[in-house]
Amino acid sequence: MSKVSVVRSRDKPTDQEVYGLVKKSIDLLGGIQKYVKPGDTVALKPNVVTGEGAGPGVTTDKRVVAAMIKLSNEAGASRVMVVEGAGYFTKTSRALELSGIKALAEENGAEIVDVDNSPIVKVEVPDPLLIDVVEVSKEFMDADVRINMPVMKTHDQLSVTLGVKNLKGVLPRYMKRNFHKIGVVKGILDLNKAVPVDLTVLDAIVAMEGLGPSFGPKVELNTIIASADIYALDRIASRIMGFTEAELDYLVEAAANGIIDLGQEPEVVGEPVSSYTYRFERAPTGMEFAEGVTVISDGACSACHGTIHSVFYDLEQMKKMGEIRELVIVVGSNAKVPKGLTNKPVIMGICQERNQHKGCYAVGCPPNNDKMRAAISEACGLD
Numbered sequence: 001m002s003k004v005s006v007v008r009s010r011d012k013p014t015d016q017e018v019y020g021l022v023k024k025s026i027d028l029l030g031g032i033q034k035y036v037k038p039g040d041t042v043a044l045k046p047n048v049v050t051g052e053g054a055g056p057g058v059t060t061d062k063r064v065v066a067a068m069i070k071l072s073n074e075a076g077a078s079r080v081m082v083v084e085g086a087g088y089f090t091k092t093s094r095a096l097e098l099s100g101i102k103a104l105a106e107e108n109g110a111e112i113v114d115v116d117n118s119p120i121v122k123v124e125v126p127d128p129l130l131i132d133v134v135e136v137s138k139e140f141m142d143a144d145v146r147i148n149m150p151v152m153k154t155h156d157q158l159s160v161t162l163g164v165k166n167l168k169g170v171l172p173r174y175m176k177r178n179f180h181k182i183g184v185v186k187g188i189l190d191l192n193k194a195v196p197v198d199l200t201v202l203d204a205i206v207a208m209e210g211l212g213p214s215f216g217p218k219v220e221l222n223t224i225i226a227s228a229d230i231y232a233l234d235r236i237a238s239r240i241m242g243f244t245e246a247e248l249d250y251l252v253e254a255a256a257n258g259i260i261d262l263g264q265e266p267e268v269v270g271e272p273v274s275s276y277t278y279r280f281e282r283a284p285t286g287m288e289f290a291e292g293v294t295v296i297s298d299g300a301c302s303a304c305h306g307t308i309h310s311v312f313y314d315l316e317q318m319k320k321m322g323e324i325r326e327l328v329i330v331v332g333s334n335a336k337v338p339k340g341l342t343n344k345p346v347i348m349g350i351c352q353e354r355n356q357h358k359g360c361y362a363v364g365c366p367p368n369n370d371k372m373r374a375a376i377s378e379a380c381g382l383d
């Protein structure tokens with residue numbers, strides 16, 4: 001039976017207490033020595049997203065990463081690396097700086113591996129569901145110990161982003177985009193088959209609900225969850241958020257393909273799941289944003305969907321939504337611009353560059369809110 005540890009502080013934890021929470025979560029699984037042996041190279045994979053708006057609830061808490069570096073060193077690791085390939089808006093090198101993860105790694109004697117500027121290796125997927133070969137960070141793949149360090153968040157395409165989804169950061173940027181084109185659910189399951197991790201330590205000190213994974217409100221849970229079984233961890237963490245497994249397509253798909261057995265209950269040690277009663281607000285997943293708005297989306301990444309939700313939130317605050325009529329937004333590499341539109345559509349993002357002459361173009365990958373507001377204003381004749 002897979003074991004999942006849940007450790008909670010009653011109050012907002014201090015820096016020293018964060019180290020204690022992380023240590024306790026691993027002690028409950030048998031201690032760091034069970035995972036890291038003297039002389040091992042250890043690769044940590046936090047969630048840095050884009051570095052923009054970095055901080056609790058968005059990026060992995062730096063104190064959690066620092067604790068994991070310290071614990072790895074205490075266990076005798078010969079080398080500790082922090083490996084990340086950021087999301088969209090920003091170059092990985094910039095995201096690592098903005099998030100403070102680069103400085104933190106340097107202060108704590110760990111190395112930074114920027115997935116977009118370091119060697120990539122091809123790895124065969126055993127019994128693939130979708131992809132025969134994934135390309136991943138060589139440093140991550142070659143490490144003796146791989147430790148995944150996600151943040152607990154809602155997600156507009158997968159409902160939640162926890163351990164299984166966080167591993168996408170070890171893919172180079174072009175492969176991340178490809179996953180969204182060909183199918184992110186099966187893609188992340190294949191990735192996890194090809195690149196198993198030894199331990200997942202989930203940061204739920206501050207989590208995110210609603211417009212995740214970047215723009216939602218924060219939820220203070222003061223919690224760390226750990227497990228050597230990434231799927232067991234995701235099952236327990238999502239329950240703590242108020243989701244059922246049946247709501248999460250990737251867990252349903254994993255069960256349908258024999259990757260997990262939903263009939264087998266993970267063993268929870270530490271804080272019981274029943275002590276968490278708050279139900280996280282779901283991420284908006286529909287493509288209906290407002291009356292008069294049509295989003296034509298095919299092959300789009302969650303980053304662009306998140307930006308659309310976010311820009312409409314901005315326009316609502318600016319009391320401009322009432323002026324938006326017959327707006328069409330075209331997003332995603334496979335999306336086609338419909339013929340015979342009365343108004344110019346908004347053409348969104350670099351993967352729609354080929355269609356930029358067919359409407360009001362918002363450049364970027366994804367375009368930022370300013371670019372989107374400008375394109376929407378042009379399309380709808382807003383002041």
Ligand code: SF4
Nearest residue numbers: 301304349350351365
């Ligand atoms: S512009 Fe295209 S490739 Fe870039 S984030 Fe948006 S959908 Fe993905």
